[in-house]
Amino acid sequence: MKETAGGDRPVPAPADAPTAPAATPPVAPPVAPPARSAPAPGALAAKVRTLAPSMTRSMQRVAEAVAGDPAGSAALTVTGLAERTGTSEATVVRTARILGYPGYRDLRLALAALAAEQAAGRAPAVTADIAVDDPLPAVVAKLAQEEAQCLADTAAALDTAQLEAAVTALAGARRIDVYGIGASNLVGQDLVQKLLRIGLIAHAPADPHLAVTNAVQLRAGDVAVAITHSGRTTDVIEPLRVAFEHGATTLAITGRPEGGIAQYADHVLTTSSARESELRPAAMSSRTSQLLVVDCLFIGVAQRTYESAAPALSASYEALAHRHAPRSPR
Amino acid sequence: MKETAGGDRPVPAPADAPTAPAATPPVAPPVAPPARSAPAPGALAAKVRTLAPSMTRSMQRVAEAVAGDPAGSAALTVTGLAERTGTSEATVVRTARILGYPGYRDLRLALAALAAEQAAGRAPAVTADIAVDDPLPAVVAKLAQEEAQCLADTAAALDTAQLEAAVTALAGARRIDVYGIGASNLVGQDLVQKLLRIGLIAHAPADPHLAVTNAVQLRAGDVAVAITHSGRTTDVIEPLRVAFEHGATTLAITGRPEGGIAQYADHVLTTSSARESELRPAAMSSRTSQLLVVDCLFIGVAQRTYESAAPALSASYEALAHRHAPRSPR
């Protein structure tokens, strides 16, 4: 009954099983896979329009309902949809058949797929600033989106040659100092933690005075890294200047590659600042960008020193194993 | 997981809605609209990864099957999927439950949706692992991509209700302690820095002993936040347990929402672990996820306390102005 369209054309009678939906008593092997063949998911609205003429009134109501609100319909059972459209289950099933599906179950799956497709289409709509009265789900979405954008921007803008040079310097360094204040200091410590794990010698003093006294100790063969979004943080510029003047190789990770800290940096790695908003100022969003750069540095160094880095990494993980509670129940 | 929290302490009985996923027998009217609350469709692979450790072997087989071939699995009935994975229907249903769906029916719908989403052009994000001999530009691209994916996964999997509850707790806290070790400690410090800027009282002791002695001081009205990717770091569980037992409201930011630290947490915020690779183990990639959660918490709290937060924020920026070198040339 499903091929209403065909009317009664001379079926070419394909030898293969037409997979008749019903009337197939599972006589044969007990494992017979159903092998459903659902039509393409999209173009449902079009199909509804095309087939509407060949539908009865109540079927049209059902068809309109599913075409108009795929997502909502997908959430309903046959009974639910029948009620919503003021028809019966049988009619819903008949409509599904007309639309080309073996039954309502499959139509429902297709609807879910269609809804997802549509939703995916208008995903990039959330670019507005985070507002004070945004509900939390919106905040989460916007934040994730902003940070992702920030990552993409940073990756695109990162100067690979500078990165290469920076990695080379770090990989061969006798000793590494990382300067940063506030949030940038945390990024610096992240870098230090990583470098320590592959056997390098690194420090990230949080105290500006300590930073300067540390910097005095550096000389050629050592590396100093300064992290500051503004590029103008005196407490970070100072130690880098000292390191620079003592002959160390200096790197700057900053959002302001001109002037400021850049004048004392042998290699500058530029971070990109995402758009500001009142609740999330630029200084705060710079962290994501800085961390990406730091990760790139680390991976680069780890690659260069793979022979020693790999065993060092494993060793550090093993050392931590005992600090974890036993895999409790399960 | 929420019921693990209860323990047996004199809960102040917050009126929070647990939103129990299953176990809601449709008692009511015969027409009761199911009102299914299916989790976000995307991020399934991430969820599988996150929850895999808390699954049994056969469940893992099922989870892998659906994550590996959503489209194919969506075409199968419970029985079919059970056969394909060499398990039973019961196991399939159990797996669906673990993944957060009321039953297999809903998982199936979600799979269809996911498959459609993937097919809809959006690249399946099958970035190859970072290899030892990848050139730097490739490393940069892959890292950025992985972290972006991680952000998306986390955002999709984040439980808004839990987040809401966490924000409420933080916004009204008398005092806030944040526990974390290693990289997670840095995340904790990031949170603390932010909270301090809007006038809250927060600490993130790095020393486990200090953390415990801090925790002893907490009582009802205070909030303790634990950050640990594995959820099993003893040095982080201990202070949270102490805080919990002293009546503080406890939050956990972890990739393992079941067992471990979750048992002492009133609210659990789940981070998603990105795929591992030799050079970039899971523990390392968890940072991105954790930071997103921390940012969400912060923005949420800042919104709630806007009246006092806004001036506090401005004040803190102003205070730093003098620590910056004058906008040199230009």
Add this chain to the structure above:
DNA sequence: CACCTTTTGAAAGGTATTTTCAGGGTGGTG
């Protein structure tokens, strides 16, 4: 090696879907 806990699948028990079937329209015809 006995005991306990956890995991697992078979089968019973329910829902949801599909099919059947008869009542009720509708339009045509005498």
Add this chain to the structure above:
DNA sequence: CACCACCCTGAAAATACCTTTCAAAAGGTG
């Protein structure tokens, strides 16, 4: 205007599918 043939429609029966229960098997632990 009455009647008939046809098809639309929904109620209810039949079936397929999903969920729950329960006892056996597997895996630890003392």
